[in-house]
Amino acid sequence: xxxxxxxxxxxxxxxxxxxxxxxxxxxxxxxxxxxxxxxxxxxxxxxxxxxxxxxxxxxxxxxxxxxxxxxxxxxxxxxxxxxxxxxxxxxxxxxxxxxxxxxxxxxxxxxxxxxxxxxxxxxxxxxxxxxxxxxxxxxxxxxxxxxxxxxxxxxxxxxxxxxxxxxxxxxxxxxxxxxxxxxxxxxxxxxxxxxxxxxxxxxxxxxxxxxxxxxxxxxxxxxxxxxxxxxxxxxxxxxxxxxxxxxxxxxxxxxxxxxxxxxxxxxxxxxxxxxxxxxxxxxxxxxxxxxxxxxxxxxxxxxxxxxxxxxxxxxxxxxxxxxxxxxxxxxxxxxxxxxxxxxxxxxxxxxxxxxxxxxxxxxxxxxxxxxxxxxxxxxxxxxxxxxxxxxxxxxxxxxxxxxxxxxxxxxxxxxxxxxxxxxxxxxxxxxxxxxx
RNA sequence: UCCUCGAUAGCUCAAUGGCAGAGCAUCCGGCUGUUAACCGGAGGGUUGCAGGUUCGAGUCCUGCUCGAGGAGCCA
Numbered sequence: 001x002x003x004x005x006x007x008x009x010x011x012x013x014x015x016x017x018x019x020x021x022x023x024x025x026x027x028x029x030x031x032x033x034x035x036x037x038x039x040x041x042x043x044x045x046x047x048x049x050x051x052x053x054x055x056x057x058x059x060x061x062x063x064x065x066x067x068x069x070x071x072x073x074x075x076x077x078x079x080x081x082x083x084x085x086x087x088x089x090x091x092x093x094x095x096x097x098x099x100x101x102x103x104x105x106x107x108x109x110x111x112x113x114x115x116x117x118x119x120x121x122x123x124x125x126x127x128x129x130x131x132x133x134x135x136x137x138x139x140x141x142x143x144x145x146x147x148x149x150x151x152x153x154x155x156x157x158x159x160x161x162x163x164x165x166x167x168x169x170x171x172x173x174x175x176x177x178x179x180x181x182x183x184x185x186x187x188x189x190x191x192x193x194x195x196x197x198x199x200x201x202x203x204x205x206x207x208x209x210x211x212x213x214x215x216x217x218x219x220x221x222x223x224x225x226x227x228x229x230x231x232x233x234x235x236x237x238x239x240x241x242x243x244x245x246x247x248x249x250x251x252x253x254x255x256x257x258x259x260x261x262x263x264x265x266x267x268x269x270x271x272x273x274x275x276x277x278x279x280x281x282x283x284x285x286x287x288x289x290x291x292x293x294x295x296x297x298x299x300x301x302x303x304x305x306x307x308x309x310x311x312x313x314x315x316x317x318x319x320x321x322x323x324x325x326x327x328x329x330x331x332x333x334x335x336x337x338x339x340x341x342x343x344x345x346x347x348x349x350x351x352x353x354x355x356x357x358x359x360x361x362x363x364x365x366x367x368x369x370x371x372x373x374x375x376x377x378x379x380x381x382x383x384x385x386x387x388x389x390x391x392x393x394x395x396x397x398x399x400x401x402x403x404x405x406x407x408x409x410x411x412x413x414x415x416x417x418x419x420x421x422x423x424x425x426x427x428x429x430x431x432x433x434x435x436x
Numbered sequence: 437u438c439c440u441c442g443a444u445a446g447c448u449c450a451a452u453g454g455c456a457g458a459g460c461a462u463c464c465g466g467c468u469g470u471u472a473a474c475c476g477g478a479g480g481g482u483u484g485c486a487g488g489u490u491c492g493a494g495u496c497c498u499g500c501u502c503g504a505g506g507a508g509c510c511a
Contacts, residue, residue, distance in 0.1 A: 035467040112472045113460050333511045
């Protein structure tokens with residue numbers, strides 16, 4: 001068991017240890033027995049492997065002990081790695097020794113059979129042990145790492161935005177309210193305004209963290225707590241922003257394909273679909289999108305915002321993400337820069353994922369003129385005193401600048417081809433669910 | 437907030453208004469290459485809650501609770 005000649009290894013790298021003596025530290029995922037031989041499927045967080053225990057190697061007692069070991073018992077196994085076509089995964093480990101670290105209670109709730117959503121979410125702390133959830137969380141992690149890689153390579157500096165914020169930044173979405181000593185505070189819905197300040201200090205910046213929306217949305221696309229990456233760059237104008245966004249989205253998709261092919265297959269996602277995600281992405285102006293929807297029979301007038309069915313319809317016209325640009329000023333946020341050639345639309349763009357996954361990024365060029373921004377704040381009836389610091393950015397060396405936010409869970413749900421964003425969050429917070 | 441659907445064993449589900457059931461899981465037994473192993477046996481129920489109709493309600497009616505999907509909402 002503790003022989004130094006035995007190599008510690010993970011299941012994901014088992015093929016490198018063929019015919020070696022290995023030690024794997026994991027849990028019992030499943031087992032089968034056939035009299036005096038026991039097959040224990042061990043998982044270690046990197047994958048699954050079949051361990052074979054026969055009477056001559058571990059003795060009568062060993063076989064009996066393994067045979068009655070409950071699912072999810074923690075176990076350290078030592079044995080010889082063998083390539084074997086009969087084993088799921090192609091390799092198995094012939095047990096010479098093992099140690100039960102903790103025998104699980106025999107009533108582990110997540111069996112290998114089907115379960116309902118409600119039950120699984122109540123047991124999310126155990127559900128994440130299943131191969132599919134492990135694969136999704138791995139893709140999420142690689143996706144987030146790829147975002148940071150790309151931004152760091154492009155010279156962006158990560159600047160953490162505050163979570164506790166003093167005011168209703170945009171006055172639109174419903175925020176979670178909390179106490180801040182003697183005052184009220186709100187959980188952040190976006191780090192953008194702070195990133196605009198940081199961009200004027202460091203040039204190219206991004207924040208990466210959780211955001212909170214207290215909206216009573218109850219759909220497959222919504223979470224009350226989700227993560228966003230929000231890049232913001234000084235001197236970046238609208239056209240460059242769109243090029244930058246498509247480069248970033250293409251990069252992170254390619255990186256996930258490179259690092260998570262096994263996981264994508266495990267989830268049931270065809271990697272070929274993602275291999276098509278390369279620049280340039282198609283673009284439609286809001287005008288063109290409205291016209292296309294009207295031709296398809298939707299009752300929508302110029303000036304209306306898109307609902308979920310409209311976004312789906314537009315995204316289904318392409319097999320790549322599509323930018324919808326130049327929205328009417330009235331349906332977008334107060335800080336959006338108006339189009340210099342046309343005052344009724346803004347230099348903003350939403351990126352809609354293919355296959356009906358909806359908006360995965362939203363962004364645009366920000367107003368850099370002090371007077372114009374002040375007008376907008378007044379038009380939106382926002383409290384000017386709360387925005388003094390934001391207006392300061394336009395008083396001291398203002399420059400054109402742009403940025404966007406990408407919702408991690410929606411993007412990962414699209415990349416994995418999932419029905420619902422809830423599976424992409426380790427512990428999702430939704431309208432009716434805050435536990436576990 | 438609204439619309440639609442749902443709630444029966446630990447889990448997934450079945451049961452024409454007429455004895456509350458199956459598979460899996462659990463426990464006991466069998467099997468030396470299994471593939472969500474298989475075979476035999478056992479235990480396991482306030483049918484979400486509260487009323488009502490009926491000779492009789494898991495089933496029909498009313499209210500409530502909880503959940504799911506969607507709408508609204510959602511830089």
